[in-house]
Amino acid sequence: MSIMGTRVVRVEDPVFLTRGATYTDDLTDERLSGALHLTLVRSPIAHATITSIDVEAAREAPGVVAVLTGADIDLPAPLLFGGAPKQMVRPWLATERVRFVGEPVAAVLTEERYQGPDAAELVDVDYEPLPAVVDVREALKDENLLFPDAGTNTCSVYNKEDPDPDFFADCEVVVTREIINQRVAAASLETRAASAVWGDDGRCTLFVSNQNAQGARDEVAGWLGVDASQIHVILPDVGGGFGAKIGADPEFALVAWLARHTGRPVRWSESRSENMTGMVQGRDQRQTITIGGSRDGRVKAYRLDVIADAGAYPRLGVFLPVFTRMMAPGTYDIEKVDSRATVVVTNTTSTAAYRGAGRPEATSAIERAMDLFAAEIGMDPAEVRKINVVAPEKFPFTTKGGVEYDSGEYAKAIDLALEASDYATLREVQKARRERGDAKQIGIGVSSYVEITGGGAFVENASVEVHADGTALVWTGTSPHGQGHATAWAMLASEQLGIPVEKITVRHGDTDHVPEGGGTMGSRSLQTGGVAVHQASLELIDLAKQRAAEILEASVEDLEVDTTNAAIVVRGAPGSPTVTFAQLAEREELKVKTVWDGKKATFPFGSHVAVVEVDTETGKVTVERIWAVDDAGPVLNPLLCEGQRHGGIAQGIAQAMLEEVVFDPDGQPLTATFADYGFPSAAELPSFDLVTMETPTPINPLGFKGIGEAGTIGSAPAVQSAVVDALAHLGIRHIDMPTTPLRVWEAIQDAVKEDG
Amino acid sequence: MIPVGFEYARPDSVDGALALLAEHGDDATIMAGGHSLLPVMKLRLAAPELIVDIGRLRELNYIRVDGDEVAIGAGTRHHDVEVSDVLAAEVPLLPAVARTVGDPQVRHRGTLGGSLAHGDPASDLPAAVLALDATIVLRSPRGERTVPATEFWTGVFTTAKEPDELIVEIRVPRTGSAGWAYEKFTRRANDWAIVAVAVVDGRVGLVNMGSTPLRASATEAALAEGRSIADAAALAGEGTEPPTDTAGTPEYRRNLARVLTRRALETAAGR
């Protein structure tokens, strides 16, 4: 019986549930014995000139081995995103100017961890405050520059062509609106951490919490100016990344540099407060959406203008509007699509990837546009969507966003979601409540989405080795941090080889064992790394057959795998001699390494229906139910897939109703603790209704697409739309995320005022 | 998130704790459940030199009927308040309020005395104690005195308690079958209140509507005059100066006070 599509229980959980994970900060590796502890002195001011830094008192504090400032570090300051103006480099430790609250200014190294914060308090930094640039429109004016040498706050412009004034000329109806896709924090429960030690061989062993060991190695090596072969990155267990742990943090290289400088191992692990200002944050786009079409529901033209906030030092966030533009038309077949994006720096934490990374911003924009259009022409929002989605016979479909959608049945996904939710009945319940004038109204939101997974990193490697004792070892270039690859990759190998999952070990995250690898991000792992394991297993069978042919005195063509016994047998000859993989491994190493190249991205899609209750007297939103159709092709393990969907949906709901990183006009963070930052607990979420739909991609032999981010992308617009829908009878057409009680209540007050 | 270094003492009696307070003055700080104190220490907003831990003093942990009142030891955990049969029968408001504090871990550590002494206007129990017209019993080497809840809180995080005094007991009038309700409005289940309203026997306590827990006196007066719940509740925001933060503006909080007061009074009337 095939193991594919079955609910194999996660093999990684027994350890997590008993002994617990070993995160970077938990390591007791003997290479790290005698390590110094790094404490960073961080700027309390968002924008200021540094007039002096006095470290003398700190040097005298108990346990202090060294206190360093930027002047002590002989490395060129790195440009963290290649495409940004070259002046926008981030100093290792700020010397002349600080540009966000939380920017490192001095490094304190102590014998014991607890001594660090006491000594750090004694570092005396004089700041002369500068006006803070917090709002992107303010940044665009270029009146206060973060990098005067650059002469501008703009770090990237995508599409410099002037908009065509006649773009919407043939549209009967045109609606436009500025909306905000707010900034959110990844808030991974494990904060950032790094430990470094240089060996006598002149190589650095670097333990970090990250989503891609190989990428982190290359970046750190580049920053340190050493060959990548000199850096050995090891990833211990990683307690959540959500995109924010893609790429190395400059702190990693600083830790490595300090270890070399002091000749001792150095450990660093940040506090929650540091994490909430120091770790990259996500989203943060100001969007202007304009949609036009005819009164019969056909959309003809759509324009998306984006101003994105890169934060103080340009990082991956500068690139993400490229994804937003790519995915701008969403699931819709729109004749004309136009988009542009400008990215600016501000005195805030840098931005980068966050679950969905650029694509949710596109989906939320087009979905709001569809709702606005539907409201304007007085048509049901689900109906408008179905009229405009790409028809199934058009695949592969090249969009006006310039990408090729591989496979999809968008209208069917919407229908499944509507059916599962009994949409018509929901509308009746809504009507009855409105007629009664209840204080608590319900709203129904429908989203249709398509996203891009495995975008940009199509290549992945895997090795599979069978041992003489019948066990197997798989090495992968992906980098699981909760996704369950140890289970899933074992299933893929087991399916072909017949070796039980319990006997297959999956390892990752060590650049000496796996020098290449794309890590885990962008929902790429199964369709690249998983397929590579599948391919490696097939190649291992080929190798085994060649060797078995000799032993069994049969021709290779006559051999097949007996998965019941993990053996090679002669086809159609029961009772004839066989040889197991283990026996073959006993004679000679039985191992293959392979590289899979998918060459293209895949495009999972789906549709969500959300029902919310809005208390019109208080503005409080409660998500009552959510039905999710998330089609990412065939499902390898429903348990893992549902887990990804659950987490994704939760994060999407959280963005829609709770989470927002807020800075005051001086650039002070107002949401830097878990008491203030609104991430949800189970109590804020309903049980999710998951609907199955599986449309394979032709891009890989197993038909897999990615599922990691889908839930987030589909749920946020559905919930936001539902909140607006609950208040549609008051004339409300839009409320920005997060739809907090305050914001919803204020929208109601405004609507009532306008009405009166 | 590492506090400044401190000395630690765990006296084995209230008298021992009082002696330490008298000896060390401002340098000493009482710790009960530690769930308000430790977070501020970890953020380095407080750096006491000596922690006097009263968390394990059993003599401060009791709930018993005493005449017309229920006497509650200051060291009683929120969880013990939550599940107390005595309180469920005699002062049902209090367990209901305790149940809304934080999460189970917090409720198993935090104490009633600690919550009142901390004096956070966003806390739940102070407003309930205020609405209950309770009295707070303070003890110092100079002796014991009682302060009515209405006079206990003097500003944000400040109270009528002297530095050498310990809250030893909270005396709550038995309300028995009088109507009561607690309406706590939060963004998330385990958050502090944006606003909350405690109602018992026609008295109304407000959470997070000013620098101290407050009584909605205009509402209470209107009720006493026999006006309707709707009319009385409409006055709940009167005379308040609620704070502004990311969760709410003063106008919004006044609105919440009115809505929650109305709902709480309606629930109380039906009990």
Ligand SMILES: Cc1cc2nc3c(=O)[nH]c(=O)nc-3n(C[C@H](O)[C@H](O)[C@H](O)COP(=O)(O)OP(=O)(O)OC[C@H]3O[C@@H](n4cnc5c(N)ncnc54)[C@H](O)[C@@H]3O)c2cc1C
């Ligand atoms: C995650 C979290 C969520 C929370 N959520 C809520 C919530 O929703 N609602 C809410 O109301 N509270 C909440 N709290 C606060 C919690 O209820 C605290 O435990 C309580 O407010 C303080 O009680 P404590 O015993 O922990 O006091 P401690 O932290 O030990 O002390 C607090 C202060 O009171 C003083 N003190 C303590 N006991 C006495 C005494 N007997 N006499 C004199 N002074 C004393 C201390 O010196 C200190 O200054 C939360 C706390 C946490 C950590």
